[in-house]
Structure formats: structure tokens, C-alpha cells
Amino acid sequence: MLDDTIAAVGTAPGEAGIGIIRLSGKRSQDILGQIFRGKKAKDVNEMPSRYMSYGFIYDEEGKKIDEVLAVIMRAPYSYTGEDVVEIHCHGGVISIRKIMELVLKKGARLAEAGEFTKRGFLNGRIDLAQSEAVIDIITAKTDEGLENAVNQLQGELSLKVKEVMDKLMSMLAHIEASIDFPEHDIEEVTSENLKSQGNEALGILKELQDTYYEGKIQREGLSTAIIGRPNVGKSSLLNLLLRENRAIVTDIPGTTRDIIEEYLNVKGVLIKLIDTAGLRETEDVVEKIGVEKTKEALNRADLVIFIVDASKKLTEEDMAIASMIKQKKVIVAANKIDAGIEADLEALGEIFDGHNIIKMSVKDKKGIDLLEEAIYNTAYSGNVKSKSSAVVSNIRHKSLIDKAVDSIEKAMEAIDEGIPVDLISVDIKDAWRYLGEITGDTVEEDIITEIFSRFCIGK
Numbered sequence: 305m306l307d308d309t310i311a312a313v314g315t316a317p318g319e320a321g322i323g324i325i326r327l328s329g330k331r332s333q334d335i336l337g338q339i340f341r342g343k344k345a346k347d348v349n350e351m352p353s354r355y356m357s358y359g360f361i362y363d364e365e366g367k368k369i370d371e372v373l374a375v376i377m378r379a380p381y382s383y384t385g386e387d388v389v390e391i392h393c394h395g396g397v398i399s400i401r402k403i404m405e406l407v408l409k410k411g412a413r414l415a416e417a418g419e420f421t422k423r424g425f426l427n428g429r430i431d432l433a434q435s436e437a438v439i440d441i442i443t444a445k446t447d448e449g450l451e452n453a454v455n456q457l458q459g460e461l462s463l464k465v466k467e468v469m470d471k472l473m474s475m476l477a478h479i480e481a482s483i484d485f486p487e488h489d490i491e492e493v494t495s496e497n498l499k500s501q502g503n504e505a506l507g508i509l510k511e512l513q514d515t516y517y518e519g520k521i522q523r524e525g526l527s528t529a530i531i532g533r534p535n536v537g538k539s540s541l542l543n544l545l546l547r548e549n550r551a552i553v554t555d556i557p558g559t560t561r562d563i564i565e566e567y568l569n570v571k572g573v574l575i576k577l578i579d580t581a582g583l584r585e586t587e588d589v590v591e592k593i594g595v596e597k598t599k600e601a602l603n604r605a606d607l608v609i610f611i612v613d614a615s616k617k618l619t620e621e622d623m624a625i626a627s628m629i630k631q632k633k634v635i636v637a638a639n640k641i642d643a644g645i646e647a648d649l650e651a652l653g654e655i656f657d658g659h660n661i662i663k664m665s666v667k668d669k670k671g672i673d674l675l676e677e678a679i680y681n682t683a684y685s686g687n688v689k690s691k692s693s694a695v696v697s698n699i700r701h702k703s704l705i706d707k708a709v710d711s712i713e714k715a716m717e718a719i720d721e722g723i724p725v726d727l728i729s730v731d732i733k734d735a736w737r738y739l740g741e742i743t744g745d746t747v748e749e750d751i752i753t754e755i756f757s758r759f760c761i762g763k
């Protein structure tokens with residue numbers, strides 16, 4: 305498969321001033337030679353690596369197709385580690401399509417999603433975690449999400465993971481040695497040595513585990529569900545926070561049936577705001593489904609904004625919801641204070657942290673600053689913002705690190721129990737393999753395929 309020469313458009317045709325067609329593989333330069341004539345560089349063999357040459361693309365009848373800049377990046381110093389050619393043409397749909405057609409006619413094959421990056425991985429220029437960072441860069445929604453992804457692309461995460469893998473390898477070597485040379489005092493030394501190396505490995509992995517919550521929020525946003533009984537002003541609040549009329553608002557209880565999700569930036573924190581159907585017992589079939597969806601959204605939420613109508617006495621429904629969410633991070637929005645305060649907010653203060661009860665009026669746009677402040681504060685509460693440049697934001701990486709930690713901890717317990725060191729090596733090997741799945745050293749083919757299929761074409 306790496307013998308093929310692949311081609312794809314790397315830019316959005318018709319939507320930008322320039323269009324880039326990219327080729328990778330042994331025949332790239334030859335294909336360029338057949339369709340490109342440089343003003344200065346008459347022969348592609350004379351084009352120096354990594355310098356742009358000005359010229360024209362010609363079709364098979366010798367007709368000029370477009371004025372372009374072309375560049376050859378010869379192996380191994382390229383994005384894929386193979387010969388790469390880029391043709392930078394004008395960004396129009398027709399020009400890009402014609403050049404692509406020509407390139408395919410001359411023997412290139414259309415690249416699959418993520419295939420350029422995959423080749424960079426298969427040719428050893430970047431590892432798997434670095435490849436995954438490329439998608440994260442493309443899909444980043446915040447400055448921090450981008451920063452984490454760029455760090456991961458530079459290999460910051462891989463470096464830490466490899467450091468641990470090296471320690472595990474050295475532990476395995478010690479175990480081997482003690483098996484090969486079972487002199488009387490080696491066992492003692494070995495278990496001390498294993499313990500200290502194992503603890504160092506655990507220390508690094510636990511630091512990485514601690515970055516996950518923050519990393520996830522920076523990547524996916526803080527999932528924030530607006531919850532409350534019907535008609536308390538959930539959709540009104542969503543609209544106010546978004547500063548647009550996204551959700552339908554009426555005075556009819558049960559207006560919102562389907563979940564509405566929108567992204568919002570609160571003081572630099574990415575919030576995935578979720579408006580839900582009011583929670584109540586209902587016989588209405590559609591509303592019932594809405595209530596079920598609300599409960600699912602509630603389960604997944606990192607933060608709950610619990611709205612009550614402060615202008616009325618709290619109802620049984622309010623209290624039922626309160627007990628349903630008391631395990632969650634909650635901000636209580638006591639809404640409609642423009643119509644007076646009848647609700648027993650102190651009772652809510654006993655269930656939830658009093659600081660997080662915000663008196664507000666969506667109608668009068670009152671209290672919104674305090675609410676945003678509270679959202680921002682809860683986003684990081686109990687989780688100090690790390691200064692580490694290796695941040696775990698990917699669930700695949702997190703679960704592999706968790707498994708490695710479990711295996712190492714199992715090994716450490718075994719050492720404490722005086723279990724023979726050769727039996728411990730099984731767990732250490734497991735941990736090493738799990739970590740290798742992050743960097744791609746020990747990963748199965750189907751996982752690699754799955755990861756790269758999530759890329760876009762041309763990446």
C-alpha cells in the first residue's frame with residue numbers, strides 16, 4: 305500500500321484564494337514533471353527540495369490549466385516521510401478539479417481520510433499520539449485546546465509515556481537478571497529497586513491522570529445542563545447566555561421537547577450548554593421522550609444549572625429534582641426575582657452550596673454576570689490548572705493510562721506480599737503494552753485504521 309502514490313486536495317475548493325493539491329509517494333515527482341512546466345525550473349529534477357517554483361500546469365493537449373507554485377519535498381524530509389509534492393493553484397473549484405483529474409490520470413490514487421498523516425506514522429516520523437494530535441488541532445475549539453494539541457503533536461505526551469515505558473523495561477530487565485543469577489541477596493535488592501522504579505512510574509502516570517479532567521474540558525467543553533421543572537425559564541436562560549434566540553420560549557409548560565446543545569465561551573472556558581425538557585411526570589408521549597433525554601443529559605453533565613422559579617413557592621417537583629442532582633456540581637439559578645421572591649432559598653442552600661445560589665431575572669437580564677462567574681469558577685474548582693505541557697485530553701489515552709496504573713499497582717502489591725519477582729513481570733509487561741498502545745508501539749492494526757478514519761480527506 306505504501307508503494308502507491310496518493311493525492312488529495314488539502315484546501316476547501318471555491319472557498320479560499322488558493323487551492324493546494326498534495327501528492328505523496330515514489331511517483332510524485334514524476335507526475336509533477338508530466339503536468340508542470342516551471343518558468344525557471346524546466347525540469348523537475350532540477351527543482352531544489354522545499355523551494356517553491358513558479359510555473360503553469362498543462363493538460364494532455366498542452367493547454368494551460370492554471371498558474372501555480374509547485375514544491376517538492378523529497379524523502380525523508382516531508383510530512384509523510386516520502387516524496388511529497390504540493391501544487392498551489394488558484395482556489396477555484398474548476399482549477400482544483402482539473403488538476404486533481406490530471407494527477408489521478410498520471411497514476412496517483414485518491415488518498416483515503418487521514419492517509420497522509422497515517423504515512424507519517426507508518427514511516428516513523430511521528431507516533432500515534434502525535435498523529436491523533438493532528439485531528440485535535442483541526443477540531444480545537446479553544447486556545448487551550450489548541451495549545452494542548454500542539455504540545456501533543458510535538459511529542460510532549462509521548463515523551464512522558466516513553467519515560468514510564470523505559471522504567472518498566474528496566475524493571476523487567478532487573479527481574480530477568482534476578483532469575484538468571486539467583487544469588488542469595490539479589491532478591492532483596494531487586495524488590496527494593498523494583499519498588500522505587502515502580503513508584504516513580506506511578507507518580508508520572510498519576511500526574512497525567514490528573515490532567516484529564518482539565519484536558520477534556522479544554523477539548524470538548526464543560527458539559528453544562530440546564531435543568532428544572534417546566535416553565536421556570538430554562539430556554540430563556542439559554543437564549544440569554546448565547547445572546548441569540550436559539551430556543552423557543554413560551555409561557556406554556558412543556559415547550560421544550562428535544563435537547564438543544566450550543567457552544568458558548570465564558571471568560572475563555574468552553575461551555576457546551578444543554579437546554580432540556582422540563583422535568584415532570586407526564587402522559588404526553590413526546591414530552592415523555594424529552595424527559596428521558598433530559599435524564600441522560602443530566603447523567604453526562606459536568607455541571608448542572610438548576611433553575612427554580614423564585615417568584616413562587618418551591619414545589620414537590622423542584623425538591624424531587626434537587627435530590628436527583630445533589631451528587632452533581634450544581635449552580636442554582638433562582639429566576640424570575642423581578643416578580644418577587646416567594647421560594648424558600650435557604651432550604652436549597654442546605655442542599656447546595658449557598659455561594660452557588662444565584663438570584664436572577666432572565667427577563668430583566670439581572671444576575672447573568674454572577675451566573676457566568678459561578679460557571680467559570682466551578683469549571684476548575686478542585687482542579688488546579690496544571691502547568692504541565694503534557695495534558696491527557698483523549699479518552700483512549702486516559703483509559704490506557706488507567707489500565708497501566710492498575711497493572712503497576714497490582715505488581716507493587718505483589719512485591720509487598722513477597723510474591724516471587726518472576727510472577728510480577730506479567731503485570732509490568734501488561735502495563736508496558738498498554739502504554740505502547742498510546743504511542744502506537746504495541747497497537748493493533750484495527751485501532752490504527754479506526755483512528756485515521758476519523759481524519760478528513762487530504763490530511
Ligand SMILES: Nc1nc2c(c(=O)[nH]1)N(C=O)[C@@H](CNc1ccc(C(=O)N[C@@H](CCC(=O)O)C(=O)O)cc1)CN2
Pocket residue numbers: 324377380381382383390429
Ligand atoms: N503547505 C502546507 N502547509 C502545511 C502542511 C502541509 O503539509 N503543507 N501541514 C500538514 O499538515 C502542516 C505543517 N506540518 C508539517 C510537518 C512536517 C513537515 C516536514 O516536511 N517535516 C520534515 C522536515 C522538517 C524540517 O524542515 O526540519 C521532517 O520532519 O523530516 C511539513 C509540514 C500545516 N501546514
Ligand SMILES: Nc1nc2c(ncn2[C@@H]2O[C@H](COP(=O)(O)OP(=O)(O)OP(=O)(O)O)[C@@H](O)[C@H]2O)c(=O)[nH]1
Pocket residue numbers: 532533534535536537538539540541552553554555556557558559560561580581582583639640641642643664665666667668
Ligand atoms: N417574569 C419573568 N418571566 C420569565 C423570566 N424568565 C423566563 N420567563 C418567562 O417564563 C416563561 C417560560 O420560559 P421558558 O424559557 O420557555 O421556560 P422553560 O423552562 O424552558 O420551559 P419548558 O421548556 O416548558 O420546560 C416564558 O413566558 C418566559 O418569558 C424572568 O426572569 N421573569
Ligand SMILES: [Mg+2]
Pocket residue numbers: 538539540551552559560580582
Ligand atoms: Mg424550554
